[in-house]
Amino acid sequence: MGRFRIKVYLRLRPSDKPSPFIHIQPTSSTVQIDDDKHAGGGPPKNYTERRLFRFDGIIQSSSQEAVFDECAKGVVEDVLTGYHGTIFAYGQVGSGKTFTMTGETKTFIYCGLIPRCIHRIFEEKESKPAAEIKVHVSYLEIHNEVIYDLLAKREAASQITTLEEDGTVEFRGLTRVLCTTEEQALKLFFEGERHKAVAVHPLNQVSSRSHCMFTLYVERHAGMASIPEKTAAKLNLVDLAGFGQSKGIEFSEQSKKEIVNINKSLIFLEQVVSELGRGQTHISFRQSRLTLLLKDALGGNSRTVLIICAWQEHICLDETVLVLFLLNRSFVQSTH
Numbered sequence: 001m002g003r004f005r006i007k008v009y010l011r012l013r014p015s016d017k018p019s020p021f022i023h024i025q026p027t028s029s030t031v032q033i034d035d036d037k038h039a040g041g042g043p044p045k046n047y048t049e050r051r052l053f054r055f056d057g058i059i060q061s062s063s064q065e066a067v068f069d070e071c072a073k074g075v076v077e078d079v080l081t082g083y084h085g086t087i088f089a090y091g092q093v094g095s096g097k098t099f100t101m102t103g104e105t106k107t108f109i110y111c112g113l114i115p116r117c118i119h120r121i122f123e124e125k126e127s128k129p130a131a132e133i134k135v136h137v138s139y140l141e142i143h144n145e146v147i148y149d150l151l152a153k154r155e156a157a158s159q160i161t162t163l164e165e166d167g168t169v170e171f172r173g174l175t176r177v178l179c180t181t182e183e184q185a186l187k188l189f190f191e192g193e194r195h196k197a198v199a200v201h202p203l204n205q206v207s208s209r210s211h212c213m214f215t216l217y218v219e220r221h222a223g224m225a226s227i228p229e230k231t232a233a234k235l236n237l238v239d240l241a242g243f244g245q246s247k248g249i250e251f252s253e254q255s256k257k258e259i260v261n262i263n264k265s266l267i268f269l270e271q272v273v274s275e276l277g278r279g280q281t282h283i284s285f286r287q288s289r290l291t292l293l294l295k296d297a298l299g300g301n302s303r304t305v306l307i308i309c310a311w312q313e314h315i316c317l318d319e320t321v322l323v324l325f326l327l328n329r330s331f332v333q334s335t336h
């Protein structure tokens with residue numbers, strides 16, 4: 001299968017006092033960030049040569065439903081016709097990744113992409129019984145470079161090993177549950193959420209300390225007039241742990257270890273992105289659990305959407321530029 005282009009969206013966390021150095025041009029989907037050398041802050045010196053960033057879309061104050069329609073709906077429709085899909089959120093601590101992927105779940109209007117993807121898949125299953133759609137789910141997290149099964153007892157989870165089959169990454173030992181209803185899938189997702197590794201961080205009271213992937217495996221067992229073949233595809237929904245500086249902040253030994261592991265795995269991710277951007281023949285996917293986890297998504301065998309979440313506050317400007325520069329350059333500049 002040929003390489004699909006990865007779509008990149010920027011979601012800016014709402015702010016009462018956005019940095020005056022950030023200029024958003026919604027019509028051209030670009031963000032211009034001014035140099036702030038004189039004020040002693042602003043973009044890190046290495047990155048000053050380029051500060052205009054282009055996206056497939058910029059999300060500022062859209063509803064959760066609008067974010068689903070713009071970023072995720074097309075991927076889910078493709079999964080229903082047999083293409084693998086991946087949607088992942090990346091950004092600084094507290095920038096809105098979990099809000100984007102999970103959302104606030106008490107009322108549907110604030111639900112994020114994962115409950116909405118589940119809803120759309122079961123809507124299709126129920127409206128087309130002749131297609132005999134079967135849905136399985138799994139949920140894993142990578143915490144300190146160990147893979148845990150969020151649908152099983154935590155201590156059993158480190159038995160999971162990764163293997164590559166038919167060019168896609170599979171996880172041996174990971175629980176996969178057949179769900180016949182939307183409620184069942186949602187219940188498993190929320191149960192898994194409760195097992196995630198979280199901690200208090202100065203930028204976020206409930207900060208994810210692990211990379212999490214919820215997967216829906218969708219099989220169509222009977223062909224139909226619109227889609228004659230039987231199909232099988234998976235949709236990976238990934239909420240990455242946030243990167244962040246730890247300078248000047250008191251953290252426990254456990255938190256320090258988590259921060260080192262998170263930042264290290266995100267650096268490996270950026271390396272892979274950069275290798276892909278340069279068109280290298282060998283891509284170092286195997287250097288961390290995270291890059292292996294995202295191999296399908298980045299390597300071209302999947303419809304992939306990256307949502308970069310970012311703060312607009314001036315105090316976070318260095319990190320915002322860094323995230324835009326590192327992940328955005330390979331995907332977007334080469335494609336527009």
Ligand SMILES: Nc1ncnc2c1ncn2[C@@H]1O[C@H](COP(=O)(O)OP(=O)(O)OP(=O)(O)O)[C@@H](O)[C@H]1O
Nearest residue numbers: 013092093094095096097098099204207208241242
């Ligand atoms: N677009 C948004 N609209 C409204 N509230 C938001 C938005 N983005 C984030 N928030 C709020 O900001 C807080 C932090 O967001 P969230 O937990 O999603 O960040 P995160 O990027 O997942 O952080 P971490 O990396 O620490 O896990 C939450 O209370 C969330 O509700």
